[in-house]
Amino acid sequence: xxxxxxxxxxxxxxYKPVRVEEKERRSDLFxxxxxxxxxxxxxxxxxxxxxxxxxxxxxxxxxxxxxxQVASSMKDWALSKGVTHYTHWxxxxxxxxxxxxDAFFETIGDGMAIEKFGGSQLVQQEPDxxxxxxxxIRNTFEARGYTAWDPTSPAFIYGTTLCIPTIxxxxxxxxxxxxxxxxxxxxxxxxxxxxxxxxFDKNVKKVxxxxxxxxxxxxxxxxLAASRPDISLTGRTLLGHSPAKGQQLDDHYFGSIPNRAxxxxxxxxxxxxxxxxxxxxxHNEVAPNQFELAPIYEEANLAVDxxxxxxxxxxxxxxxxxxxVLLHEKPFEGINGxxxxxxxxxxxxxxxNLLGPGxxxxxxxxxxxxxxxxxxxxxxxxxxxRAAIASASNDHRLGANEAPPAIISVFIGxxxxxxxxxxxxxxxxKLSPQEKTELKLNVVGKIPDVLLDNTDRNRTSxxxxxxxKFEFRAVGSTANCGNPMTILNTIVAKQLKxxxxxxxxxxxxxxxxxxxxxxxxxxxxxxxxxxxxxxGNGYGKxxxxxxxxxxxxxxxxxxEALKAKVSKQTIALFEEMNVMSRIETEARxxxxxxAYIMHIQIESRVLGDxxxxxxxPTAVKYQNILIExxxxxxxxxxxxxxxxxxEQINLIEEISSHIEGINVNVTKMINERKKANAFEDIExxxxxxxxxxxxxxxxxxxxxxxxELLVDDEIWPLTKYRELLFTR
Ligand code: ADP
Ligand code: MG
Numbered sequence: 001x002x003x004x005x006x007x008x009x010x011x012x013x014x015y016k017p018v019r020v021e022e023k024e025r026r027s028d029l030f031x032x033x034x035x036x037x038x039x040x041x042x043x044x045x046x047x048x049x050x051x052x053x054x055x056x057x058x059x060x061x062x063x064x065x066x067x068x069q070v071a072s073s074m075k076d077w078a079l080s081k082g083v084t085h086y087t088h089w090x091x092x093x094x095x096x097x098x099x100x101x102d103a104f105f106e107t108i109g110d111g112m113a114i115e116k117f118g119g120s121q122l123v124q125q126e127p128d129x130x131x132x133x134x135x136x137i138r139n140t141f142e143a144r145g146y147t148a149w150d151p152t153s154p155a156f157i158y159g160t161t162l163c164i165p166t167i168x169x170x171x172x173x174x175x176x177x178x179x180x181x182x183x184x185x186x187x188x189x190x191x192x193x194x195x196x197x198x199x200f201d202k203n204v205k206k207v208x209x210x211x212x213x214x215x216x217x218x219x220x221x222x223x224l225a226a227s228r229p230d231i232s233l234t235g236r237t238l239l240g241h242s243p244a245k246g247q248q249l250d251d252h253y254f255g256s257i258p259n260r261a262x263x264x265x266x267x268x269x270x271x272x273x274x275x276x277x278x279x280x281x282x283h284n285e286v287a288p289n290q291f292e293l294a295p296i297y298e299e300a301n302l303a304v305d306x307x308x309x310x311x312x313x314x315x316x317x318x319x320x321x322x323x324x325v326l327l328h329e330k331p332f333e334g335i336n337g338x339x340x341x342x343x344x345x346x347x348x349x350x351x352x353n354l355l356g357p358g359x360x361x362x363x364x365x366x367x368x369x370x371x372x373x374x375x376x377x378x379x380x381x382x383x384x385x386r387a388a389i390a391s392a393s394n395d396h397r398l399g400a401n402e403a404p405p406a407i408i409s410v411f412i413g414x415x416x417x418x419x420x421x422x423x424x425x426x427x428x429x430k431l432s433p434q435e436k437t438e439l440k441l442n443v444v445g446k447i448p449d450v451l452l453d454n455t456d457r458n459r460t461s462x463x464x465x466x467x468x469k470f471e472f473r474a475v476g477s478t479a480n481c482g483n484p485m486t487i488l489n490t491i492v493a494k495q496l497k498x499x500x501x502x503x504x505x506x507x508x509x510x511x512x513x514x515x516x517x518x519x520x521x522x523x524x525x526x527x528x529x530x531x532x533x534x535x536g537n538g539y540g541k542x543x544x545x546x547x548x549x550x551x552x553x554x555x556x557x558x559x560e561a562l563k564a565k566v567s568k569q570t571i572a573l574f575e576e577m578n579v580m581s582r583i584e585t586e587a588r589x590x591x592x593x594x595a596y597i598m599h600i601q602i603e604s605r606v607l608g609d610x611x612x613x614x615x616x617p618t619a620v621k622y623q624n625i626l627i628e629x630x631x632x633x634x635x636x637x638x639x640x641x642x643x644x645x646x647e648q649i650n651l652i653e654e655i656s657s658h659i660e661g662i663n664v665n666v667t668k669m670i671n672e673r674k675k676a677n678a679f680e681d682i683e684x685x686x687x688x689x690x691x692x693x694x695x696x697x698x699x700x701x702x703x704x705x706x707x708e709l710l711v712d713d714e715i716w717p718l719t720k721y722r723e724l725l726f727t728r
Pocket of ligand 2: 214341471
């Protein structure tokens, strides 16, 4: 009897849920472990407080004496909460978060010791960068790197450690993390958007980008997950026959949350509250054991940090509830995958959401300006936006027959489509007073009402306008949102910058009034961006053909999609917007291509191992039982032997053919891996892994899954889909 599977099932059935008590109100818990504005007011001198808030709001430098004061106050606050260590917390390009803990404790001679934390330790640290991905930057320059304090994301306490959010850069200044380019992109979009806002309101001094992510995940019993080598090593199942009941009945979506999962969520949410992560909604998703968690949106840099932190905490809290969290985009074949919708908008320091309609025609013209410029930005850079969400694991959603598709398009709804149609008819050049009035009253003026019934939400669109924000739905559930947010904010910044140049030119050269000039430029944008707008069902053959005619890219695999990250256009874009230098852009590309190769390589090895060393021996064992049975039948039957043993003999043959199928394909896969590994060029290697190695997964899996249906359940070694998905 395969002990691990049955042991795991037994344990999981005997499991008693952990009791979770919520004694305090959430609003009281909120931000308790964060060195936030409230805490700073309490602990900092007036000068230090002002220094930090200026840095947060306007990017002003913090001088050394202020940093010393802040460090010392942070330490006092942390010590008062039983903290012993501090760490610079950062997000290297491995995709997870990194930290190296140092104690506050220091000896001062004569057998005495104190707790110490100065400005220099707060501001900068030098972790050894050589074990983090650097994409060649390391070779070109030096192995050393440093982390530097990001005052715009507040320090927090996790466990007994004070965590200080930092950027991570090479000694020569190149970014080695997700945060550095994100901060630069946010700066770029702030500059460009603030300049546009001044057309409408001179008081605007700053525009921030906001992000509200929706994190989907699966919760699987820890023992059951541990019994599967594929889940343990790759985060997904590489084989397994679909269960008789899957998600056909849709009885999980928004259903009552099972108790054990609910207890996990409550504890997770309490942790989030303490860390100032404003989580608000939780619900069941479409697939069995699939759930979603979403916060109230925040400033994008903070939201990205919070999502990275959340993904880390989820795993730790899950362990206490005997769960394993699967963040993978496609843990189970034939079952819905997981994504992470990125809800995005821009808002001013005067409190206006630039993607929400306003009360006056002028504020609605401002809304239209940002709305249409965003569409234009996506139109110009659709391939790059696709590249922003490319990964080996997200390919299972985007390239496959599941919404959203690999083709980027924008959904805006019927009503706004009509508004754009009206605006397209605006006269070229100067507008007559009648036309202006007509526009203000009947087009621009009506937008708030239009948006109120913007209910026809298209769930399959990868980039949809949903009332007062755009929702980038193609982001993968494992992704660090920093990557797509850097790209989205950069392309919008570039677009707004170009828009301003065009409008100003019309004002100066053609002597148009400001709003006339804006209408004129927007009209041209509407005309030239039609190919990106799509209201239909976002996947399937018909749309693929249509998209091809429109000239939209349809890169189904990561190696193909990633190329847009190093196109001439992209390199120039990042350089112009001061988001990444050519070296940084190219290094990142190399890191992502290499990550892709490694993912497929690991999956291929794990699959080969399971198929040959778990499945084949089990099949042989079962075949031997059948052979023994046939021998016995031969002994006791004479004439009737052929008819009574017919099915057994068929089974024996069928098993042999699947064993052959496995062995032949695993051998092929190993050979293809060898060939792929021989490529020096990483692009060629990635393509070989993608097009030669990966397709063999399906062939190996096919025979394994067939055997699962043939072999006696009692001796099947791998925990089955039904056990993984329906154990509560
Ligand atoms: P759904 O998409 O499931 O219908 P909601 O529309 O309520 O859900 O919002 C989903 C997410 O969008 C939430 O995280 C919410 O905070 C976020 N969100 C709402 N308004 C904005 C905004 N202006 N900018 C960014 N995110 C927003
Ligand atoms: Mg959503």
